[in-house]
Amino acid sequence: xxxxxxxxxxxxxxxxxxxxxxxxxxxxxxxxxxxxxxxxxxxxxxxxxxxxxxxxxxxxxxxxxxxxxxxxxxxxxxxxxxxxxxxxxxxxxxxxxxxxxxxxxxxxxxxxxxxxxxxxxxxxxxxxxxxxxxxxxxxxxxxxxxxxxxxxxxxxxxxxxxxxxxxxxxxxxxxxxxxxxxxxxxxxxxxxxxx
Numbered sequence: 001x002x003x004x005x006x007x008x009x010x011x012x013x014x015x016x017x018x019x020x021x022x023x024x025x026x027x028x029x030x031x032x033x034x035x036x037x038x039x040x041x042x043x044x045x046x047x048x049x050x051x052x053x054x055x056x057x058x059x060x061x062x063x064x065x066x067x068x069x070x071x072x073x074x075x076x077x078x079x080x081x082x083x084x085x086x087x088x089x090x091x092x093x094x095x096x097x098x099x100x101x102x103x104x105x106x107x108x109x110x111x112x113x114x115x116x117x118x119x120x121x122x123x124x125x126x127x128x129x130x131x132x133x134x135x136x137x138x139x140x141x142x143x144x145x146x147x148x149x150x151x152x153x154x155x156x157x158x159x160x161x162x163x164x165x166x167x168x169x170x171x172x173x174x175x176x177x178x179x180x181x182x183x184x185x186x187x188x189x190x191x192x193x194x195x
Contacts, residue, residue, distance in 0.1 A: 007096065008043065008052070008089040009035040014069075017081050022074035023059075026067045026088060030128055033064055039090025044073065046086055111137050111148075112158065115167025121146065123163070135163075146170060 012032040015025040026032065036057070043052040055071045062068035069088070074080040111120045121137035124145060128134075133150040148155060148165055158164045 007098070008091050009039070009095050009098070011036045011039070011042075011088040011090050012067075013047075014044070014083050014086050014088055017077050017084065018068055020077045021070065022076055022080045023068045023070050024074070024080050024083060025062070026069055028067065030131060030133070033067065035090040035095060036060060036067065036069070036088075038094045040092030040095075041090070042071075043089040043091070044071070044083060044086040045089060052089065106135065106163075110162040111135070111155075112162060112164050113167060113170070114164045120165060120170060126150070 010029040010032065012026040012028040015027045017024055026036070029035075037060075039057075042055050042057050044055055045052040053073070055073045057069050058072055059070040060067060071083065074083055106123045106126055109123045111122060112118065113120055119140055121139040123135050124138040125136040126133050127136060127147070129149075135148045135150050135155065137146045137148060139146060148169070154166045154169060155163055
């Protein structure tokens, strides 16, 4: 449960302590630097979704690759070490205008094609990637999962509890069973003998 209004955006995981004054490195999540820069309110929580604790980012520095933060929760190295492993969350300001989904809210949702309305499957997992999250869809026929980038240009809510994928995005996509290494009926290519 979130304390206070607004969606929470994951900046990253609080990493190693730096120096003696309570600074911590942030192991960035996808989009984490943007959320750190745009947030007005900040919170820390454990990875298991425990109670969020509000905090203030007193200083953000370091580099884009290895940002450092000083939180009002840590004035010493020992206090910073106690925060290691917690997730830093941001909300407020321009972040409130961004579309937001919680992983638990997406799991099990039906997904349809935006053109035909055909059921493509249901969300079985949400994977993290460097630029955005990726939906893993379990097709109704039980075939291999299909991956769809979770970006608003391609996926949106349908107003009935499901998600819609841009028309034709997955049209003609061939799925392979998990562990398949290639097609048996491929043409002979360079380096292959006729047998």
